[in-house]
Amino acid sequence: METKYKFVSQLANYRFSDIVQTQAIPVEWFYLTADPDTSLENIVRAFTYDELTTFQRFAVSNPANFPGPKQYVVSSDEEALWGVVPDIGENHPQPVTLCKLPKIADSTDMSARDIILCDATGQTRHVYDLPFNVIGRIQGLPQSVASPEA
Numbered sequence: 001m002e003t004k005y006k007f008v009s010q011l012a013n014y015r016f017s018d019i020v021q022t023q024a025i026p027v028e029w030f031y032l033t034a035d036p037d038t039s040l041e042n043i044v045r046a047f048t049y050d051e052l053t054t055f056q057r058f059a060v061s062n063p064a065n066f067p068g069p070k071q072y073v074v075s076s077d078e079e080a081l082w083g084v085v086p087d088i089g090e091n092h093p094q095p096v097t098l099c100k101l102p103k104i105a106d107s108t109d110m111s112a113r114d115i116i117l118c119d120a121t122g123q124t125r126h127v128y129d130l131p132f133n134v135i136g137r138i139q140g141l142p143q144s145v146a147s148p149e150a
Helices: 047-058 077-083
Strands: 005-011 014-016 019-021 026-033 072-075 097-100 134-137
Touching: 005 047, 005 134, 019 072
Parallel strands: none
Antiparallel strands: 005 026, 005 072, 014 019, 026 134, 097 134
């Protein structure tokens, strides 16, 4: 059986709708297919080694969006599926998706959604050219974007 992985990093300088997030937040990343004809069990899954190294190179080459330490951890497809269930409140989408052509939802929908990579000033600099999408489970939010109940 092939070993599978998740990629763990910080994410900063991105936006969803008109909201720009500049503070770094910890995220666990998983593979998300870009092919609409893929079977359900392969839509969200852990990375293969080749996919992991491809995404890792992308993250390392974009330090404004992926600051701080980066690591990979052995994971499973089951963890990937369990890990992307929407569960953060109304002030931030959970999980987030990164793809070539993001579709930005209106600011009232805080379910899983695409993000656009920006620079530190909030200007769009979205260049995501990998052959697959990724989906990220947020591990904690800074107080400035945490829900009021937190």
